[in-house]
Amino acid sequence: MRIRPMLSAVVVGGLVLLCSPARAAVPEARWDTVTDIVDYECTTSGAAEKQEVKVKIELTMPTDATVDRQMSIGWHGTYADGSELRVPATGLPSGTKLYAYAAISGLSQLSSATGVEELATLSPGQVLPLPAATVSLKTTARNAGTATVRPGAINVGTSPSERVIECEVRNAGALKTYTLTVAPAGGQPSHSATPTPSPEPTPSATTSASSLPTHTVTVTLTKSPEEPREKNDEVFKTPRGGAATGGGGETGPDGRVIVLIGSVVTLAAATGLLLRRRRGFSKG
Incomplete structure (x- = not known):
C-alpha cells in the first residue's frame, strides 16, 4: 500500500533534480551587452603596426543646449584591462595633441563633437597618458x-588633419548611449519693437474744392512770320465770354463811328423832309 506514494515521491524528486540545472543556466546565458568600455584599433601613420586599446569613457551631456549656440559635451577616459596606447617607435613630433570625438546621430546637420588636449613630450614606447581632467567636446x-550620443574616435597629431595615430571604434553597436536635447533658439525680437509708419491719409470724396491743388497755365500767342504784325505790335486778347474762334469785343470797327454816321444820316433825312414841307406850304 505504501509503494505507490513512494514511487511518486521518487519521480517528482528526480524531475526537480533534472530541471534545476536548466533553470540555473538561463541567467548565465542572458547578460547585458551595453558597455562604456570602447574597443579601439589604433594605426600609426607610416608604420604597419597596430595597437588594440580599451578605454572606459564617460560622457556628460549639457543641460542648456540651444540651437546656433556652441555647446560642450564632457569627455573623461581611463584605460581598461591594462591595454594602454603607447608612443610609436618613430616618436611624436613637437606640439602633438590628443583629439577626442563623440559621434552624434538623430539630428540633422549635427554628426560629431570635438575636444583637444595638449600632450607632454614622450619617448617611444611610453604609455600615452589620457587627460586626467574632463575634456570639453565642442559642437x-x-x-x-x-539626438543620440556615443563615444567616437581618438586621434593623436599636431592638428585634426595631421594625424600620427588614428584610433577607430570597433564595438560602436555595443556602447552605452546618451541623450542630447537641443532647445530652439530664444530671444527673437518682437515685431512690435520696430516702429510702424502711419499710413498715408486717403482722400475723401467730400474734400472741399478749396483744398484741391490748383494749376496755372500761361499761354503765349506768337504770330506767324508770314503775317505782318499790327501797328504798335498790339496783343490780342479774348475777353471772358467771347467766342472761342472769334476776336471778341475788342476787334473790328469802332462802334462810335457807326453811331455817328447813323446820326448824320438821320439828321440829313429829317432836314430834307422839313425842307420839302416848307416848300409845300409856300406854294399853297
Whole structure:
C-alpha cells in the first residue's frame, strides 16, 4: 500500500533534480551587452603596426543646449584591462595633441563633437597618458530636437588633419548611449519693437474744392512770320465770354463811328423832309 506514494515521491524528486540545472543556466546565458568600455584599433601613420586599446569613457551631456549656440559635451577616459596606447617607435613630433570625438546621430546637420588636449613630450614606447581632467567636446546644433550620443574616435597629431595615430571604434553597436536635447533658439525680437509708419491719409470724396491743388497755365500767342504784325505790335486778347474762334469785343470797327454816321444820316433825312414841307406850304 505504501509503494505507490513512494514511487511518486521518487519521480517528482528526480524531475526537480533534472530541471534545476536548466533553470540555473538561463541567467548565465542572458547578460547585458551595453558597455562604456570602447574597443579601439589604433594605426600609426607610416608604420604597419597596430595597437588594440580599451578605454572606459564617460560622457556628460549639457543641460542648456540651444540651437546656433556652441555647446560642450564632457569627455573623461581611463584605460581598461591594462591595454594602454603607447608612443610609436618613430616618436611624436613637437606640439602633438590628443583629439577626442563623440559621434552624434538623430539630428540633422549635427554628426560629431570635438575636444583637444595638449600632450607632454614622450619617448617611444611610453604609455600615452589620457587627460586626467574632463575634456570639453565642442559642437553647435543648427536644429532643435533630440539626438543620440556615443563615444567616437581618438586621434593623436599636431592638428585634426595631421594625424600620427588614428584610433577607430570597433564595438560602436555595443556602447552605452546618451541623450542630447537641443532647445530652439530664444530671444527673437518682437515685431512690435520696430516702429510702424502711419499710413498715408486717403482722400475723401467730400474734400472741399478749396483744398484741391490748383494749376496755372500761361499761354503765349506768337504770330506767324508770314503775317505782318499790327501797328504798335498790339496783343490780342479774348475777353471772358467771347467766342472761342472769334476776336471778341475788342476787334473790328469802332462802334462810335457807326453811331455817328447813323446820326448824320438821320439828321440829313429829317432836314430834307422839313425842307420839302416848307416848300409845300409856300406854294399853297
